[in-house]
Every structure is written in C-alpha cells, then in structure tokens.
Amino acid sequence: xxxxxxxxxxxxxxxxxxxxxxxxxxxxxxxxxxxxxxxxxxxxxxxxxxxxxxxxxxxxxxxxxxxxxxxxxxxxxxxxxxxxxxxxxxxxxxxxxxxxxxxxxxxxxxxxxxxxxxxxxxxxxxxxxxxxxxxxxxxxxxxxxxxxxxxxxxxxxxxxxxxxxxxxxxxxxxxxxxxxxxxxxxxxxxxxxxxxxxxxxxxxxxxxxxxxxxxxxxxxxxxxxxxxxxxxxxxxxxxxxxxxxxxxxxxxxxxxxxxxxxxxxxxxxxxxxxxxxxxxxxxxxxxxxxxxxxxxxxxxxxxxxxxxxxxxxxxxxxxxxxxxxxxxxxxxxxxxxxxxxxxxxxxxxxxxxxxxxxxxxxxxxxxxxxxxxxxxxxxxxxxxxxxxxxxxxxxxxxxxxxxxxxxx
Ligand SMILES: Cc1cc2nc3c(=O)[nH]c(=O)nc-3n(C[C@H](O)[C@H](O)[C@H](O)COP(=O)(O)OP(=O)(O)OC[C@H]3O[C@@H](n4cnc5c(N)ncnc54)[C@H](O)[C@@H]3O)c2cc1C
Numbered sequence: 001x002x003x004x005x006x007x008x009x010x011x012x013x014x015x016x017x018x019x020x021x022x023x024x025x026x027x028x029x030x031x032x033x034x035x036x037x038x039x040x041x042x043x044x045x046x047x048x049x050x051x052x053x054x055x056x057x058x059x060x061x062x063x064x065x066x067x068x069x070x071x072x073x074x075x076x077x078x079x080x081x082x083x084x085x086x087x088x089x090x091x092x093x094x095x096x097x098x099x100x101x102x103x104x105x106x107x108x109x110x111x112x113x114x115x116x117x118x119x120x121x122x123x124x125x126x127x128x129x130x131x132x133x134x135x136x137x138x139x140x141x142x143x144x145x146x147x148x149x150x151x152x153x154x155x156x157x158x159x160x161x162x163x164x165x166x167x168x169x170x171x172x173x174x175x176x177x178x179x180x181x182x183x184x185x186x187x188x189x190x191x192x193x194x195x196x197x198x199x200x201x202x203x204x205x206x207x208x209x210x211x212x213x214x215x216x217x218x219x220x221x222x223x224x225x226x227x228x229x230x231x232x233x234x235x236x237x238x239x240x241x242x243x244x245x246x247x248x249x250x251x252x253x254x255x256x257x258x259x260x261x262x263x264x265x266x267x268x269x270x271x272x273x274x275x276x277x278x279x280x281x282x283x284x285x286x287x288x289x290x291x292x293x294x295x296x297x298x299x300x301x302x303x304x305x306x307x308x309x310x311x312x313x314x315x316x317x318x319x320x321x322x323x324x325x326x327x328x329x330x331x332x333x334x335x336x337x338x339x340x341x342x343x344x345x346x347x348x349x350x351x352x353x354x355x356x357x358x359x360x361x362x363x364x365x366x367x368x369x370x371x372x373x374x375x376x377x378x379x380x381x382x383x384x385x386x387x388x389x390x391x392x393x394x395x396x397x398x399x400x401x402x403x404x405x406x407x408x
Pocket of ligand 1: 007009032042044046122123154156157158283286294297
C-alpha cells in the first residue's frame, strides 16, 4: 500500500513512522528544500497522550533532552511590580507528562528516525482520485500513483485547497494575530521568560538555551489586512501596532528588521466538517487547526497521526473506511480543541482592564501556595486536561516485524 503524505513537520513524520511499522510504503513530500531542523521557529507543547505516542516511537527521551528548559517567568503589566512564576512546577501540574520543545527540534528528532521516502523541494500540483487510487502530478513534473494521499501540510494546506476548497471559506479567524522572531539575548534572560500583559496584548520574550538567543512573541487582537507571503509588509505592520507600546518593546523592535525567521499570521481555526474525501484525508493543522499557540495543535497533530495510521492498518485494504473510522475517533478531540482555543486566547490576550489587573496578582497568589495546591489549580488548565484524559488506542497487534534501520 503506497501512501503519499504532504508535509514533513509534525503530523507527517509521525504518520509516516507508524504507517511504515504497519507495513505500508509511505512517501513524504515537503516543499522546503531540506528537512526542517534545529533551532528556528517557535516552541510547541507535547501533552500526555502525545508524549505517550512519542514514547511508543522510542524518541520520548531524546525529546525530553532537547526541551526548551525554561524555568521561570516574570508576569508583568503597566503600573505594577513583576511577579515570578515557577514554570517547571506549573507544567508539572498542567499535564501528567508535558514537554515544551522548539518545533524545529521536534521535527529533526522525528525525521532522524525516518521510515519513509522523503521528497524535498517539491509539492503536489494536481491529484485525481478515481476510486481505486490517486494519480498525483508534482510541481517538479514527476507523476506517480498512490493508494491514498494525506495532507499534513499545515494551516495553509495545499491538499486541502486542491480537494476541499479555498482556504478563506474554511477558516474562522479568532480575532487575534501572532508574530514571532529570534534576536540576541539583550536582556540576559538565559532560561527565563518575560510576559507583559495589557488590554488586547501579550508580549513575551523567552530564552533559547541551545542558541543563547531569545525569541520575541507578540499576540494581539485587531482586524488587519495583509498578504501572508509579504514579510516586509508584516514587519511594518507590527512596528505600526507596537511603536508606542513602551515596556521593553522598543528593544525588541530594534531587532525585527534583521530577523530572518520572522513569522506572522492571524490566529485562525480550520472549520471543516469532514477531513476525509474518498482516498484523500487531512491530519493535524491541515484538517482542524485549533489556532496557532492557543489550542494544543501539536499534541492534536501527533495523537491524530498515530490514530490515522492505526485505523488504516486495522482497515487493511479498505482504506477509505479506515479514513472514516479515523475521523469518527478523533472528532471529539478536535471538537474539544476547537471549543477551547477561543477561551485560551481570551486568557492569554486579556480583553479587559480587570483581567490585566488580575493577571500578576493571581500569579503572585499562586506562587505563594503550597506545591500540591498549585498543582491542583494548574491541572484545571483545559488543554493539558484534554490530552491527559485522552485514551490512546492500542494497535500493537498490527505491527509488522521491522528492520531497525531508518530509511536513507
Ligand atoms: C508562532 C506559533 C506558535 C505556536 N505555539 C504553539 C504552542 O505553544 N503549542 C502548541 O502545541 N502548538 C503551537 N503552535 C501550533 C503548532 O505549530 C502546530 O499545531 C503544529 O506544528 C501542527 O503540525 P502539522 O504537522 O499539522 O503542521 P505544520 O507544523 O504547520 O507543518 C506543515 C508542513 O507542511 C509543509 N508544507 C506546507 N505546504 C506544503 C506543500 N504545498 N507541499 C509540501 N509541504 C508543504 C510545511 O513546510 C510544513 O513543514 C504554534 C504555531 C505557531 C505558528
């Protein structure tokens, strides 16, 4: 069974790994010229169920060793003293197992143990599903036939556009924006994080211990018009929005122009009712992004990729029915993430002066409580809770004897 996966970030490599373990022949096409790796990009979270998937893949310990290692966070607002929060304690309470890791590092680790053919610097130009298989033409001109095609190509998915329709019709903007970039550690942060809240805004800076740099992040509400491919326009827009903000923002903006890993996008959900059509399916952000940075999208991508592979293996040759079973099983998790992310967004980007005033005070109060009580309170964090209570199906009886060598 040949399966083509578009996208080699998180969902794609996890899916390829498990499909290979069940005896499929996966091919992954990725538009970047080489594997994503290393220390660029933002930090993402793996909560319990997703952590368990990587444990079953044998790479959990490597992931833990490559984690961000942030230990404390200053919560700040105008007109009040900063309050320090112990992040290690907080995360221990949020999820029975949790790790924060740079997305590039996670992809590198998943890719290092690759179990698929990878085609870099290419993309699907056209696909035709005739009911028995899918004929694919790549932008490079290559033509191949697959039993199944899966889009794991993220928020701006190519497979979704080709099969399910234009992005604008399938997106629900949550009314916020997100900008992230790397810069020198001008504040001497090390493993420390700064978070400054005001009405409609969160500005954060966190240290990246592997590079000695920091990453600056801006989350804010608004209604903006921009071209998502035009980085210069987006940088100008960020400067316009934050020119007069104060706090440490002038120092952050000084390094914006030089940033070559600048990311800017609206915080939007994908609202498809069904992420399966014949012999084509979507997994991860491509099918049901709950919104970047607010809904546990990485954990959802990992868990869903694991379940998709297992259901395809269980369905054997009836792959379309495997796709439908996958959709049915993960729908409650997708619904929870979609429901939660606007709520998470309204906490991390406070919508009222009262919320802003409460934020450092609540953090200070929490910091003084005994550890057990802190854990209890943090454990109410909804995203962590969803993944702590997700039971992973066991597909181990479907595993094929494997060669331990990764595919070159
Ligand atoms: C700034 C930011 C902060 C975030 N913070 C968090 C967080 O704190 N916690 C968390 O859990 N999640 C966070 N997320 C979300 C998280 O990154 C995603 O949910 C997760 O990466 C989804 O994985 P994925 O594999 O589905 O898609 P992606 O990681 O988006 O990967 C898609 C892949 O497809 C490739 N691709 C795109 N188009 C094509 C094409 N035409 N052909 C071939 N390949 C293609 C891309 O190059 C990419 O490699 C954040 C996202 C952003 C942008």
